[in-house]
Amino acid sequence: MAPIFRPSTFNNLLRPLLQNQRYAIPAVSNTFHHRFFGFFKSSPLKILSTDLQQSVKNQTHVSTALATHLLAKKYPQSNVVFSPLSIHAVLSMLAAGSKGRTHDQLLTFLRANSTDELNSLSSNLVSSILADGSRKGGPCLSFANGVWVEKNNVSLKPSFKEVVDTFYKAGCKQVDFTKADEVANEVNLWAEKQTNGLIDQVISANDIRSLTWLIFTNAVYFKGTWLEKFDPSETEERDFHLLDGKKVQVSFMTSTDDQFVSEYDDFKILGLPYLQGRDKRRFTMYFVLPNAKDGLQSLVEKIGSKSDFFNRHIPRQKVEIGAFFIPKYKMSFDFEASNVLKELGLVLPFSKNDGMTEVVDSPLDENVYVSSINQKCIVEVNEDGTEAAAVTYSVLCGSSMQIIHKTVDFVADHPFLFVIREDVTGVVLFMGQVVDPSID
Numbered sequence: 001m002a003p004i005f006r007p008s009t010f011n012n013l014l015r016p017l018l019q020n021q022r023y024a025i026p027a028v029s030n031t032f033h034h035r036f037f038g039f040f041k042s043s044p045l046k047i048l049s050t051d052l053q054q055s056v057k058n059q060t061h062v063s064t065a066l067a068t069h070l071l072a073k074k075y076p077q078s079n080v081v082f083s084p085l086s087i088h089a090v091l092s093m094l095a096a097g098s099k100g101r102t103h104d105q106l107l108t109f110l111r112a113n114s115t116d117e118l119n120s121l122s123s124n125l126v127s128s129i130l131a132d133g134s135r136k137g138g139p140c141l142s143f144a145n146g147v148w149v150e151k152n153n154v155s156l157k158p159s160f161k162e163v164v165d166t167f168y169k170a171g172c173k174q175v176d177f178t179k180a181d182e183v184a185n186e187v188n189l190w191a192e193k194q195t196n197g198l199i200d201q202v203i204s205a206n207d208i209r210s211l212t213w214l215i216f217t218n219a220v221y222f223k224g225t226w227l228e229k230f231d232p233s234e235t236e237e238r239d240f241h242l243l244d245g246k247k248v249q250v251s252f253m254t255s256t257d258d259q260f261v262s263e264y265d266d267f268k269i270l271g272l273p274y275l276q277g278r279d280k281r282r283f284t285m286y287f288v289l290p291n292a293k294d295g296l297q298s299l300v301e302k303i304g305s306k307s308d309f310f311n312r313h314i315p316r317q318k319v320e321i322g323a324f325f326i327p328k329y330k331m332s333f334d335f336e337a338s339n340v341l342k343e344l345g346l347v348l349p350f351s352k353n354d355g356m357t358e359v360v361d362s363p364l365d366e367n368v369y370v371s372s373i374n375q376k377c378i379v380e381v382n383e384d385g386t387e388a389a390a391v392t393y394s395v396l397c398g399s400s401m402q403i404i405h406k407t408v409d410f411v412a413d414h415p416f417l418f419v420i421r422e423d424v425t426g427v428v429l430f431m432g433q434v435v436d437p438s439i440d
Contacts, residue, residue, distance in 0.1 A: 055121040056426050058111035059088055061307045063428045068304030070340055071433050072297050079331045081379045081432035083390030087337050089218040090392050092118035094349055096163045102348040102355025109346045119167035126169045129425055138277025139224035144194045145170035146217040150177050154213050154360050177212040180205035194219035195389035202376045202391045214396040222429055223387045224274035224283055228257055230383035240437055241293045241414040248438040252325040253383055260315040261408050266291050267299055270410050271315045282424050285386055288417040296415040323409040329437035334376035371397045388430050
């Protein structure tokens with residue numbers, strides 16, 4: 001048999017990024033800030049079973065690999081925001097409908113031993129980890145899946161439909177793909193509803209081909225209020241230094257309150273907690289700032305070389321702050337995720353072989369393959385908090401730790417990374433980089 005991954009791509013790019021590393025949580029002081037981070041006294045994954053703990057760690061490994069390739073290699077000069085979790089959900093659904101070498105390659109890429117592991121993780125994401133918290137005073141959240149299937153001569157296999165119904169809670173709709181405008185409009189209305197109006201168009205009629213049989217979608221939506229809001233009257237215009245040495249004037253938020261900051265040799269990390277509500281989940285936005293104004297790419301590569309980077313480096317304790325400035329920004333980013341996945345060695349789902357035969361029954365003697373996977377993502381950061389959303393869709397066709405005790409500065413006036421994460425489980429919702437906050 002041919003190797004599951006192209007050797008040059010897998011060995012040189014994916015393997016070093018996805019190496020299994022021991023999960024470790026640094027010891028914390030008894031003076032820890034109990035109200036918000038007391039759960040770090042023990043493993044932050046205690047609320048999950050051992051198998052689900054490992055699934056979350058595997059998902060984080062994959063997220064780091066995607067982020068490193070996307071930020072450092074594909075778009076090093078661009079503002080980027082994406083949801084690795086949303087891509088993971090679509091790939092997990094594809095894995096449930098695959099077999100043979102395609103199945104093995106998807107599981108290897110997702111670091112899973114079986115589709116049961118992936119299905120269990122998705123079920124927990126839908127029902128608990130990313131369940132809406134707004135009614136309990138926490139963030140407004142949505143994690144939803146959808147399936148559109150050709151109604152003429154095609155039907156979902158009962159086994160696959162049971163999986164997407166039970167574990168992914170995906171609404172399944174039969175449509176006529178020859179009416180491309182109507183189908184595109186329906187998918188876009190679904191995206192708009194699931195993202196609270198933030199994303200109202202993800203697919204066009206041109207994306208739907210004559211042989212389109214299925215569309216899989218996933219939407220992630222997050223809206224959180226800072227635990228300690230910024231005062232808009234204190235926001236001021238300051239210089240932001242671009243990678244090319246130029247400067248732009250943008251609005252910076254500021255505060256004199258103590259902050260969660262960790263300081264290392266060549267970078268700092270700021271954690272801004274969100275209002276949490278009456279449950280055990282803890283959502284935080286992290287800003288990873290290189291000391292050097294042109295140090296973004298090397299920082300991305302450093303993060304990619306350590307799959308447990310965030311657990312080892314995120315701040316655990318508040319420190320007295322000196323100069324403190326965070327830019328306001330709003331950005332959108334869309335890209336063809338399938339190109340990135342292929343470059344990382346995941347190629348078989350996109351080839352016209354017989355690897356996706358567990359999805360549909362059809363009297364036609366044709367194979368099913370993934371023609372593309374695309375994602376659109378939006379994030380806005382201001383004095384009140386953060387709103388972010390991502391929609392990922394896949395079209396399937398038929399074929400013939402350190403603790404700081406000194407005053408520290410955190411002035412994000414040059415390109416930096418950001419992450420929105422649920423800290424109890426370690427699930428990463430969104431990642432990205434800001435190279436120019438003046439660009440909407």
